Amino acid sequence: MRKYLWVISALCFLFPVTLSAQRDSLRNDFLDAESWFLFEEFSEALPLYMKIHSADPENANINYKIGICLLNDPYQKEKSIRYLLDASEHINPDYKENSYKERTAPPDVLYYLGKAYMVNQDLDRAVESFERFLELLDPGEYDRELVNEQIRACRNARLMMRIPVDIDLRLLDSLINTRYADTRPVVSGDGEKMVFVTELPFYDGIFFTEMAGGEWSYPRNITAELGFDADVYPACLSSDGTEMILYFDDDYIGSLYHSEFADGRWLPAEKLGENINTKFWESHACFSSDGQTLYFTSNRKGSIGGLDIYRSDRQGDGSWGIPENLGPVVNTRHNEMSPFITEDGQTLYFSSYGHDGMGGYDIFYSRRNEDGSWGVPVNLGYPLNTTDDDLFYHPVDNGKAAYYSIYDEERGIGRHDIYYVDVYSPENPRMYQVTGHLYTAKDAEEPVRGAIGDTVGDAGLAAAGDTVGNGGLAAAGDTVGNGGLTAAGDTVGNGGLAAAGDTLPALAVVHVVNPATGDTLLSTSPDRATGAFSFSLPQGIYRMHFSAPGHDPVVMPLDITAYTDKSGVTLPGEIRLEPEVKEPLVFEGEAGSIRLTDSLYTGQAGEILSIPLQLLEGSTLITRIWQDSVLVSTDTLEADSVWMALELEPLPGTSRVELAMTDTEGNIHLNKFILQGTEPVMAHEPSLAETVQEPPQAEPVAVEGAEEEIIASAEDGAAATDEVAADAQEEVPAEDAEEAAGETDPGKRKDRMAEQADEGVRTTGRWIWPVTAGIVAVAALLLLLIVWRRRRRD
Numbered sequence: 001m002r003k004y005l006w007v008i009s010a011l012c013f014l015f016p017v018t019l020s021a022q023r024d025s026l027r028n029d030f031l032d033a034e035s036w037f038l039f040e041e042f043s044e045a046l047p048l049y050m051k052i053h054s055a056d057p058e059n060a061n062i063n064y065k066i067g068i069c070l071l072n073d074p075y076q077k078e079k080s081i082r083y084l085l086d087a088s089e090h091i092n093p094d095y096k097e098n099s100y101k102e103r104t105a106p107p108d109v110l111y112y113l114g115k116a117y118m119v120n121q122d123l124d125r126a127v128e129s130f131e132r133f134l135e136l137l138d139p140g141e142y143d144r145e146l147v148n149e150q151i152r153a154c155r156n157a158r159l160m161m162r163i164p165v166d167i168d169l170r171l172l173d174s175l176i177n178t179r180y181a182d183t184r185p186v187v188s189g190d191g192e193k194m195v196f197v198t199e200l201p202f203y204d205g206i207f208f209t210e211m212a213g214g215e216w217s218y219p220r221n222i223t224a225e226l227g228f229d230a231d232v233y234p235a236c237l238s239s240d241g242t243e244m245i246l247y248f249d250d251d252y253i254g255s256l257y258h259s260e261f262a263d264g265r266w267l268p269a270e271k272l273g274e275n276i277n278t279k280f281w282e283s284h285a286c287f288s289s290d291g292q293t294l295y296f297t298s299n300r301k302g303s304i305g306g307l308d309i310y311r312s313d314r315q316g317d318g319s320w321g322i323p324e325n326l327g328p329v330v331n332t333r334h335n336e337m338s339p340f341i342t343e344d345g346q347t348l349y350f351s352s353y354g355h356d357g358m359g360g361y362d363i364f365y366s367r368r369n370e371d372g373s374w375g376v377p378v379n380l381g382y383p384l385n386t387t388d389d390d391l392f393y394h395p396v397d398n399g400k401a402a403y404y405s406i407y408d409e410e411r412g413i414g415r416h417d418i419y420y421v422d423v424y425s426p427e428n429p430r431m432y433q434v435t436g437h438l439y440t441a442k443d444a445e446e447p448v449r450g451a452i453g454d455t456v457g458d459a460g461l462a463a464a465g466d467t468v469g470n471g472g473l474a475a476a477g478d479t480v481g482n483g484g485l486t487a488a489g490d491t492v493g494n495g496g497l498a499a500a501g502d503t504l505p506a507l508a509v510v511h512v513v514n515p516a517t518g519d520t521l522l523s524t525s526p527d528r529a530t531g532a533f534s535f536s537l538p539q540g541i542y543r544m545h546f547s548a549p550g551h552d553p554v555v556m557p558l559d560i561t562a563y564t565d566k567s568g569v570t571l572p573g574e575i576r577l578e579p580e581v582k583e584p585l586v587f588e589g590e591a592g593s594i595r596l597t598d599s600l601y602t603g604q605a606g607e608i609l610s611i612p613l614q615l616l617e618g619s620t621l622i623t624r625i626w627q628d629s630v631l632v633s634t635d636t637l638e639a640d641s642v643w644m645a646l647e648l649e650p651l652p653g654t655s656r657v658e659l660a661m662t663d664t665e666g667n668i669h670l671n672k673f674i675l676q677g678t679e680p681v682m683a684h685e686p687s688l689a690e691t692v693q694e695p696p697q698a699e700p701v702a703v704e705g706a707e708e709e710i711i712a713s714a715e716d717g718a719a720a721t722d723e724v725a726a727d728a729q730e731e732v733p734a735e736d737a738e739e740a741a742g743e744t745d746p747g748k749r750k751d752r753m754a755e756q757a758d759e760g761v762r763t764t765g766r767w768i769w770p771v772t773a774g775i776v777a778v779a780a781l782l783l784l785l786i787v788w789r790r791r792r793r794d
Helices: 002-038 042-055 060-071 077-090 109-119 123-136 144-162 706-731 734-742 746-758 763-793
Strands: 167-171 181-187 193-199 204-212 232-237 243-250 253-262 282-287 293-298 308-313 336-341 347-352 362-367 394-396 401-407 416-423 432-440 509-513 520-524 532-537 540-547 554-560 575-577 586-588 600-604 609-614 620-627 630-638 643-648 653-662 668-678
Touching: 002 042, 002 060, 042 060, 060 077, 060 109, 077 109, 109 123, 109 144, 123 144, 181 232, 181 394, 181 401, 193 232, 204 232, 243 282, 282 336, 293 336, 308 336, 432 554, 509 532, 520 532, 540 575, 554 575, 600 609, 620 643
Parallel strands: 181 416, 232 282, 432 575, 586 668, 600 668
Antiparallel strands: 167 416, 181 193, 193 204, 232 243, 243 253, 253 282, 282 293, 293 308, 336 347, 347 362, 394 401, 401 416, 432 532, 509 520, 509 540, 540 554, 609 643, 620 630, 620 653, 653 668
16 A cells, blocks of 8 residues: 555656646747747747747637648648638637746737638628727737738739639749749740749759750759859849849848859859948849849838839949839839849839739739830739739730749649749730631532542642642642642642632632621631641631632631630631522613624525524523414524524514523523514416417407408418427426326316415416417507508508
8 A cells, every 4th residue: 555655646746847848848949939929930939839839729819820820831721721620719809928927818819810711712792800809909019001902812812813813823843843842933025034033942053954846944043153062043034044133041141142154154243332231121133135234222212112123224334323213103101122124125014012912922024114214013813923922923925925823733843833924915915726628519610629530720720630730729630739739740639629820829718707807807718638627816796707719608606705615716617618509690772792783683484594602611502483472482592603694484473582691600691672564465466377478459440351361461470379388388387287187177176276376386376477468569559550541551
């Protein structure tokens, strides 16, 4: 029993001693942590505070300090909310700073809680925390305007995040970026040299790389070359990459150093003169493109706020002149840091805590006015700016791009990584790649793509198997090579294109038109083998016109907006051009190409009438004959020459003849005329019986011997008549004579004679009239002779 009592007594004695030793150890840890905290070495203070927290997790003061340490760790900011929120539940206006016994939190825990919410983009809770802090703060101890600035920053952040800046981030390869933090990239004006910092386990090393064959070379650690064994940071390179400005923390008073590049190495850095370096803090500098001006930051006497941006000109001896403050337009009551001037010297980029931003340091740019002054700074916008601190933005290509170190856990290689940033703006719009395929119908008369075995004709299309003419452009009868344009003697492959006339125009064309003005913005031709086409356009509303000879054009709208996929626009499906269906032109009358010598032609019905026409060679003529609104006949003729005779057989009466000519281009020419057909006109010819008339009866004359003379004369006349009739009978065809001989009936003979007359047999009639006249004349002479002789006797 005594043994156990002795052990218990020993434990009771040692326990207070152990507790006292632990308490002393925690106190020492607290004091060490406070020292690191005071010098803002938060990464050193955090593990000591965490050790105390494990022993006393309800200590609001320790939670408050842990929260601030985490808030200043770029990779643990989100963890700070938990500790600051716990501490904010135990606020004490009489908080005692640096007291190990203090277990409450000061009122400014609400400010830091608001900042924690802010950097984690919980803006509503951030504003709520800032407003709570405004209710508690002592105006004599805290800066009320600073808190109001944070509230405005939250509101600005909401607006900026709704309208993000259009950028592209390109992560540099693993030769540059490592699993560590890679920061502070500076690049020469010619883009051939780059210096950056890699945060190695025991120190921050400066690395140098050069561009070779479009790629950055393996980086070389130049920290030792520069003559430093402690942390030193690059500020800028000259335009030609032969000079470098560095920042070195000289016992917590920053100074600027200068190094030159010679014989492939960087020379040990030397401190800049007293016009640049002072007993105050100089943190950053950059050269103008000509190397004659230095822009740098300093919080020296005369500064408007904290760190201000100054400029100094290089003197004839190489030193730097008396600096000049850029003034209140650029500088604010807070800090301005990391200035960079563009190659053209017209735009200054810098980070500022004082200008209206979206939280922490934001990146701004100011443009130089015509009088040399600087314009009002403009916020670069989200996502280049965030609700956290955004520093060391190095513009290139006059601000169209930049090198920038960003922490992006999803796309990055390690912690902070170096990116090349393309920045788009109205002055430098993003170009969207538009791609598609254009096809034509296979039955097109003039296809865009030729086929194997086709020949080049007057239509101007070439295909495989033909020959290219001189100059490499296909003409009729020539050959096109693979893809379209070839040299003489080549042959066309599948899908080759060509045209007649020793030219090879872009048969298929894509035009992009501004629908508001009708202006053609660009034109391009599809690939002649595949039909593929592509072009680049900025955001806008467009209309695309697709066309090819012999095809109906296709018009499509094209809208490119901020919501369009940045990878580009692929036009859906096939864009197909259908064969053109031409509406023929119609020319009537004198406007056409059918020339007539008259508008009225007359001919005897039943006989062929030849009408001269002037036409277009190679055309087709269709004639239509109408009579009394009835289509009587139609005919088609090919015009082998310009002049031709149209042969028509008139119909009795009036007919309308319509002419329709289709020329080689498919146009139609119309004309018409009137055709008058007359009936045949037959003259009345008396029959043989009608031609022989009895002589008139003369009064009886008592003349002796007269009767015998008259009888003799009559007999002589009858004989003559018989001779004439016999001659006429001999001229009648044998067949007709036989028919006449066989027709003894007088009625039939009369019909036969009428039929002969109707059929145009007029031979007998031509002889009967003279014979009859002769007989009458002889009879008259005989009668006169008889009368004369009788009177003479008397």
